[in-house]
């Protein structure tokens with residue numbers, strides 16, 4: 001073993017050299033300078049070059065150039081800077097924030113390559129056929145689009161709205177004629193990215209808006225795909241595929257490649273989408289929850305802030321880092337943050353044992369095994385390679401199995417190393433020529449795995465125990481794995497998806513996040529066609545992730561916007577939030593995947609119910625001023641806020657984090673209610689969008705011991721009364737410590753306006 005001294009001499013000098021030189025190495029930085037200037041592009045560009053030349057030495061003048069230039073909704077640029085230059089520039093008067101470019105990830109977990117299917121959107125049919133009175137344009141910030149998919153046909157669609165200023169960029173495999181009245185715009189970016197060290201590595205750049213990942217086509221068709229009858233994934237999840245708002249237009253901004261989405265490009269794409277005239281921006285990407293530090297260093301939060309200021313709604317996925325708390329991202333109050341649920345559909349991949357017993361597992365396979373023949377069955381730990389630790393062999397760790405003893409058998413393993421994905425375990429078994437793989441995994445990671453042609457299934461630990469017992473009590477155990485069938489789920493649905501990121505939000509615990517939940521497990525939607533020999537290409541596939549939940553909310557929002565064109569994004573968000581459902585298909589309160597009642601930190605206010613959202617009665621309007629106050633309360637300087645919002649806004653005299661709870665948000669979160677002192681009062685106001693002469697009465701539903709009072713208790717909306725304030729006070733003296741969840745409902749006439757609260761009694 002190395003002595004401490006040796007270790008020091010080994011590492012310490014390296015460390016010094018590394019930091020010394022990494023200071024000098026130019027890296028890609030984003031320089032954010034607040035809201036857009038009124039000057040034209042060229043003038044702004046020359047201003048920014050001028051600014052760069054004040055920090056970059058003359059001998060490096062080659063670096064005085066802008067990689068991305070932002071000048072529409074926001075102002076700023078990205079460029080190659082050394083650490084010293086960056087810190088000098090950060091102190092410059094016009095600079096609001098400056099941060100290194102990083103790579104954001106698409107919110108389908110690639111390693112899981114999930115599946116499952118939802119052929120009938122839960123909320124579709126009938127009324128979704130509404131003749132739109134307003135032509136909604138959705139901007140997708142994603143990995144491109146496959147324009148030939150039947151989901152993007154434009155039959156029956158009218159002229160493109162004249163306010164549209166976007167373009168259809170061409171590439172070697174993408175022509176102007178690939179755009180139509182459904183897919184009205186498509187852009188791509190020369191995606192640059194700096195890796196660690198001296199190299200500026202060019203990420204895989206496709207000089208075309210065409211989808212190369214299979215994510216953008218899926219999300220776009222979920223949000224606004226045309227109706228396509230008889231879509232399925234190889235016969236699974238058969239039914240009609242259609243987006244949440246089949247009449248809406250789509251514009252694709254390809255900011256991502258297979259390697260992820262550079263934040264500098266993502267910001268550029270948002271800036272372009274706003275300039276082009278989209279109504280709603282849908283973003284199914286984000287940073288790791290561990291990297292969240294500040295909204296002003298988060299490209300999505302910055303872009304979304306300016307979108308909101310200009311009346312463009314932004315809907316984002318909340319991330320796939322659940323079930324741990326504090327993992328929710330894209331959680332700024334001006335972002336509509338989406339959690340994922342599963343739906344009432346299941347994929348069963350049955351295990352048949354030599355003794356005739358069958359067990360239901362879950363997976364999607366293209367297995368060619370049949371009932372008539374079973375194969376030798378072996379537990380990983382019994383067929384370990386020489387010198388392999390048993391703990392590795394029992395979980396199919398790469399290199400841990402003896403290929404000689406795997407060949408021709410069905411293998412069973414446990415899923416105990418989370419870093420070794422199901423995909424890798426499948427490859428381990430497949431490479432060793434196993435006949436199939438059974439994985440024992442309690443949670444199934446929340447989504448069935450697509451094992452392609454390889455027979456695969458996943459069972460819970462109780463079933464796994466029975467199969468292992470069969471192996472132990474038989475000399476020649478055998479098994480086979482039957483092809484997948486999809487069956488209507490008899491279990492409750494929706495249920496919070498295991499992977500869905502959870503609140504509270506690290507950056508603002510006084511805003512309840514996520515906001516809302518939508519289907520995100522096993523969603524059938526359009527993809528890059530997959531050619532399977534001798535068959536029709538597969539044009540639809542089943543994917544899971546908050547990536548899939550987000551466009552459901554985008555589509556639902558577009559639908560509401562088409563019926564209520566005058567509604568602002570906060571009104572649409574409120575309508576969806578106050579009408580969401582908190583019950584599952586068995587009429588019971590929503591649960592999480594371990595069967596416990598789900599909290600608003602998992603579900604937000606509940607699962608969307610878009611038809612009800614068309615007529616919410618009352619809405620909570622969250623104004624620009626609310627967002628600016630939020631920035632004050634959370635510590636931004638008045639100067640920063642003014643440069644972001646181009647106003648003379650003054651922060652309230654006493655700004656504190658606690659005041660965030662009173663921002664006019666459609667839910668309530670109080671991160672600290674002192675148990676000894678007990679009282680907190682917050683304010684809200686509601687705007688009437690329903691019938692006149694309706695009297696609303698408030699009722700609270702709260703856990704035992706938490707006293708909730710509303711003042712006034714009733715509100716009547718008569719002519720000329722549009723917006724009415726009210727107060728809610730919480731008395732936590734008798735409450736149990738920790739988060740207390742409940743709701744407050746304003747009922748009147750045909751309406752029921754539900755407002756969820758989360759109060760942390762300490």
Ligand SMILES: *[C@@H]1O[C@H](CO)[C@@H](O)[C@H](O)[C@H]1NC(C)=O
Pocket residue numbers: 021198
């Ligand atoms: C970094 O790259 C530049 C230009 O590509 C080169 O001139 C310089 O020598 C490199 N520095 C190091 C430390 O490798």
Ligand SMILES: *[C@@H]1O[C@H](CO)[C@@H](O)[C@H](O)[C@H]1NC(C)=O
Pocket residue numbers: 230232235
């Ligand atoms: C639907 O697709 C299935 C197989 O994909 C096919 O057998 C069937 O004929 C199709 N039905 C219609 C109405 O097109």
Ligand SMILES: *[C@@H]1O[C@H](CO)[C@@H](O)[C@H](O)[C@H]1NC(C)=O
Pocket residue numbers: 323498592593594595596597598599
């Ligand atoms: C479900 O909720 C219970 C109670 O809040 C919690 O203990 C459990 O960890 C949750 N399970 C998952 C998978 O989130």
Ligand SMILES: *[C@@H]1O[C@H](CO)[C@@H](O)[C@H](O)[C@H]1NC(C)=O
Pocket residue numbers: 368369370453
């Ligand atoms: C299943 O397909 C594989 C190749 O994909 C082939 O090697 C195998 O013999 C087939 N098994 C049966 C039972 O048809």
Ligand SMILES: *[C@@H]1O[C@H](CO)[C@@H](O)[C@H](O)[C@H]1NC(C)=O
Pocket residue numbers: 692693718719
């Ligand atoms: C509301 O009530 C007022 C006063 O009673 C009445 O004049 C008015 O017509 C009513 N409006 C509607 C829409 O019912």
Ligand SMILES: CC(=O)N[C@H]1CO[C@H](CO)[C@@H](O)[C@@H]1O
Pocket residue numbers: 233234235236364365366367368369483484485
């Ligand atoms: C989901 C899926 O593709 N299942 C297939 C499994 O394999 C059998 C036999 O090839 C197919 O009939 C199933 O459709």
